[in-house]
Amino acid sequence: GAVVSQHPSWVICKSGTSVKIECRSLDFQATTMFWYRQFPKQSLMLMATSNEGSKATYEQGVEKDKFLINHASLTLSTLTVTSAHPEDSSFYICSASATGGSGEQYFGPGTRLTVT
Amino acid sequence: QKEVEQDPGPLSVPEGAIVSLNCTYSNSAFQYFMWYRQYSRKGPELLMYTYSSGNKEDGRFTAQVDKSSKYISLFIRDSQPSDSATYLCAMSVTGGGNKLTFGTGTQLKVEL
Numbered sequence: 504g505a506v507v508s509q510h511p512s513w514v515i516c517k518s519g520t521s522v523k524i525e526c527r528s529l530d531f532q533a534t535t536m537f538w539y540r541q542f543p544k545q546s547l548m549l550m551a552t553s554n555e556g557s558k559a560t561y562e563q564g565v566e567k568d569k570f571l572i573n574h575a576s577l578t579l580s581t582l583t584v585t586s587a588h589p590e591d592s593s594f595y596i597c598s599a600s601a602t603g604g605s606g607e608q609y610f611g612p613g614t615r616l617t618v619t
Numbered sequence: 620q621k622e623v624e625q626d627p628g629p630l631s632v633p634e635g636a637i638v639s640l641n642c643t644y645s646n647s648a649f650q651y652f653m654w655y656r657q658y659s660r661k662g663p664e665l666l667m668y669t670y671s672s673g674n675k676e677d678g679r680f681t682a683q684v685d686k687s688s689k690y691i692s693l694f695i696r697d698s699q700p701s702d703s704a705t706y707l708c709a710m711s712v713t714g715g716g717n718k719l720t721f722g723t724g725t726q727l728k729v730e731l
Binding site for chain 1: 662665668670711714719
């Protein structure tokens with residue numbers, strides 16, 4: 504149980520284009536999902552908290568117009584990187600917390616984004 | 620000073636050794652404590668989840684929380700090469716899907 508998937512696992516895009524990453528909780532409902540960014544050999548940096556049916560809460564320094572988050576259902580959240588630039592290249596990971604659960608967060612396998 | 624401090628390692632041990640991984644923290648409001656294992660280029664995997672002080676055991680893993688000292692530990696018994704990964708501690712003030720504060724992670728290598 505408690506499986507979170509991400510799609511795609513790896514994407515290469517050209518500078519100036521937009522990329523959408525999906526995060527799904529496969530066997531549980533998740534009122535809250537989180538989006539993280541991780542640089543090589545560094546810990547996870549929380550970008551935003553996504554609650555189903557409401558606007559995401561972004562961490563300080565994260566551009567909400569650049570990183571669009573939508574949490575349209577209890578099993579799906581999406582992160583769209585708009586007008587991507589090479590500095591947006593990173594490992595993006597989502598996590599989900601089960602509705603009514605005790606607070607454990609389960610992580611997806613991550614999406615590696617390379618912007619050329 | 621970071622809210623959560625964790626020695627980045629790398630920590631290298633022989634197969635079969637007992638591994639001790641630790642984190643200290645400064646926010647006394649933290650009540651929920653987690654340990655995650657992350658293999659290279661993969662998402663973190665939840666290993667242990669504990670509330671408040673005390674011990675919790677699951678197979679070869681034991682998590683300890685000492686809130687009075689603001690110190691948490693993860694012990695791995697009979698370590699295996701497959702345990703080689705980065706171990707991240709994480710904590711939160713409340714459960715119920717609130718955001719986590721992570722340590723920087725300790726890189727562990729278990730050698731044959």
